[in-house]
Amino acid sequence: MQRSGRVLEIGTSNGYSAIWFADALRDTGGRLTTVEIDGERAATARRNLVRAGLARTRRTRGPRGRRARERR
Incomplete structure (x- = not known):
């Protein structure tokens, strides 16, 4: 079994x-970068990550000014 450090x-x-990715990466100390171009979907995902206790994120600019979120 490989213990991944980063997932895109x-x-x-x-x-x-x-x-699921973020939960698995918590065990390895890894990071998840997830990209969504639809603002409503991104907001829903953020709320779901908060409810799951996995909301530690860093925001960066993605392609064409869209936001990308990275979990540390």
Whole structure:
């Protein structure tokens, strides 16, 4: 089994997969970067990550001025 340090998710949608990735990365001390271009979906994902206790994020600018979120 490989203990990943970084995961890139393209298309966050409602955050379901991001929650699973972030939870697994918590065990390895890794980071998740997830990108969503739809503002409403990104807001829903953020709320879901907060509810899951996985909301430590750093915001950076993604392609074409869109936001990308990175979990440390």
